[in-house]
Amino acid sequence: MNIKTDYFGDVEYQEGDLITVQEGFFGFPELKRFLPLQLEKNDDSLLLMQSVERREIAFVTVAPTTLMPDYSPAVSTEDLTALEAEDSGILSYYAICVIKSNYLEDTVNLKCPLAIHPKTKMARQVMLENQSYGFRHKLSSFPGILKGLNSESGGSIHADTVSENG
Amino acid sequence: MLILYRKTGDGILIGDNVRITVVETSSGGVRLAIDAPRDITVIREELAMAAEVNEDSVLPSLPSLDSVHLLQEALEKHHRKNESTP
Numbered sequence: 001m002n003i004k005t006d007y008f009g010d011v012e013y014q015e016g017d018l019i020t021v022q023e024g025f026f027g028f029p030e031l032k033r034f035l036p037l038q039l040e041k042n043d044d045s046l047l048l049m050q051s052v053e054r055r056e057i058a059f060v061t062v063a064p065t066t067l068m069p070d071y072s073p074a075v076s077t078e079d080l081t082a083l084e085a086e087d088s089g090i091l092s093y094y095a096i097c098v099i100k101s102n103y104l105e106d107t108v109n110l111k112c113p114l115a116i117h118p119k120t121k122m123a124r125q126v127m128l129e130n131q132s133y134g135f136r137h138k139l140s141s142f143p144g145i146l147k148g149l150n151s152e153s154g155g156s157i158h159a160d161t162v163s164e165n166g
Numbered sequence: 167m168l169i170l171y172r173k174t175g176d177g178i179l180i181g182d183n184v185r186i187t188v189v190e191t192s193s194g195g196v197r198l199a200i201d202a203p204r205d206i207t208v209i210r211e212e213l214a215m216a217a218e219v220n221e222d223s224v225l226p227s228l229p230s231l232d233s234v235h236l237l238q239e240a241l242e243k244h245h246r247k248n249e250s251t252p
Binding site for chain 2: 025026027028039040045046048057058059060062066096097098099103106107109111112125127135136139145
């Protein structure tokens with residue numbers, strides 16, 4: 001199958017690449033089918049969640065452990081049941097980023113990550129019970145990130161669907 | 167701001183059409199029942215905040231992919247640094 005995206009042009013994908021966000025992202029309840037696109041080939045730390053239903057809708061997401069190695073989400077029993085997950089440890093998490101033109105203003109939402117069941121590809125945006133995770137953490141506040149942001153960069157972005165075993 | 171005391175089973179009326187009833191209380195939490203007409207949005211406050219953040223992050227509001235690219239680079243360098251630290 002093929003999808004036209006605003007940012008990567010035409011992208012080929014298989015039905016099995018799609019994830020189903022059960023209730024949609026908060027504020028976007030009607031959009032359920034998303035195609036995770038790697039921003040860099042063979043790197044799952046930063047993914048663009050591209051809506052299949054509305055091409056202009058896509059979310060930039062980051063694997064929270066990239067920023068915070070000890071990220072330990074406390075997912076509610078209701079969400080675990082809906083995802084048919086025995087515990088929160090078997091799920092993959094992606095936190096939504098707000099990207100600004102000034103990178104020092106970039107933020108990440110650690111409070112409501114997208115929780116994905118890797119086997120069924122079912123997902124939910126969950127509201128974590130963890131008190132220390134907020135809606136808008138400055139990306140530049142994480143150790144090491146600011147250093148990377150400050151340096152000049154080269155290279156290019158590739159669109160690539162996430163591999164099955166990725 | 168009005169602050170009032172209610173027991174389990176007690177209610178509060180807001181306007182002519184909204185009723186909030188205390189169903190259950192436990193340590194640190196309270197279960198409420200809300201009766202309101204369909205055209206009144208009832209939403210947990212944190213969900214409204216989450217929706218607002220999502221609105222901000224959706225790509226049409228993104229300046230350009232270059233900004234994401236910058237983040238990508240930063241993460242990569244961060245990664246490499248972590249890997250090289252024993």
